[in-house]
Structures are given as structure tokens and as C-alpha cells.
Amino acid sequence: MPRSVNVVAARKRRKKLLSATRGNFGPRGNVWTVAKNTYEKGLGYAYRDRRTKKRNFRSLWIVRINAACHENNVSYSAFMGKLNDGGFQLNRKALADLAMNEPQAFAEIVKKVMSA
Numbered sequence: 652m653p654r655s656v657n658v659v660a661a662r663k664r665r666k667k668l669l670s671a672t673r674g675n676f677g678p679r680g681n682v683w684t685v686a687k688n689t690y691e692k693g694l695g696y697a698y699r700d701r702r703t704k705k706r707n708f709r710s711l712w713i714v715r716i717n718a719a720c721h722e723n724n725v726s727y728s729a730f731m732g733k734l735n736d737g738g739f740q741l742n743r744k745a746l747a748d749l750a751m752n753e754p755q756a757f758a759e760i761v762k763k764v765m766s767a
């Protein structure tokens with residue numbers, strides 16, 4: 652009795668992976684075994700970099716807040732210390748946005764935090 656192979660499902664699975672690796676150079680985009688390795692490596696990078704992105708954005712926010720604090724003659728650490736001790740509910744993302752787009756509003760926040 653001949654062996655039954657589900658070619659339809661196998662082809663669908665291969666096409667799905669090969670379409671995901673389109674655009675890669677040479678055999679990385681069209682040779683099954685190489686493309687499979689590329690795809691799996693890419694999934695690992697995607698998982699890792701979803702976490703790295705959060706780290707990078709937090710670092711960017713801190714740099715922006717620090718620059719805005721120094722424009723208002725306050726150090727970043729002093730500002731954040733007073734902000735936390737004063738019970739203000741502003742996170743770094745919101746503060747960095749204010750520092751970049753609304754410098755006057757950020758200056759008012761700095762005055763209020765440092766006087767509290």
C-alpha cells in the first residue's frame with residue numbers, strides 16, 4: 652500500500668515560511684533549510700528586541716528629562732527624588748513628552764516639585 656503524504660498542508664507550511672523570509676539576500680529567502688534557520692533566528696531577535704526597545708525608550712526619556720532639568724538649574728536626581736517624595740503621579744514618559752513639546756509647562760512642574 653502506498654504511503655499517504657499530506658502534500659497540501661506541507662506546501663502551505665513551506666509557502667508561509669518562505670513568504671515570511673522574502674527580501675532576504677540569496678538563499679536566505681528562497682532555499683527551504685536556510686530560510687527556516689533565518690526565520691527562527693529572526694523570531695529570537697524579535698523576542699529579545701521587544702524587551703530591548705522598552706529599555707532604550709526609558710533611557711531616552713531619562714536623557715530628555717535630564718536636559719530639561721539642567722535648563723531649569725536642577726539636577727535629574729534631585730528632581731526625581733523630590734518628585735517621588737512629593738507623591739506626584741507623573742511617569743518618565745509623560746515628563747519627557749512635556750520636556751520636549753511644552754518646555755514652559757515642564758518649568759512650572761519643576762518649580763512646583765522643588766518647592767514642595
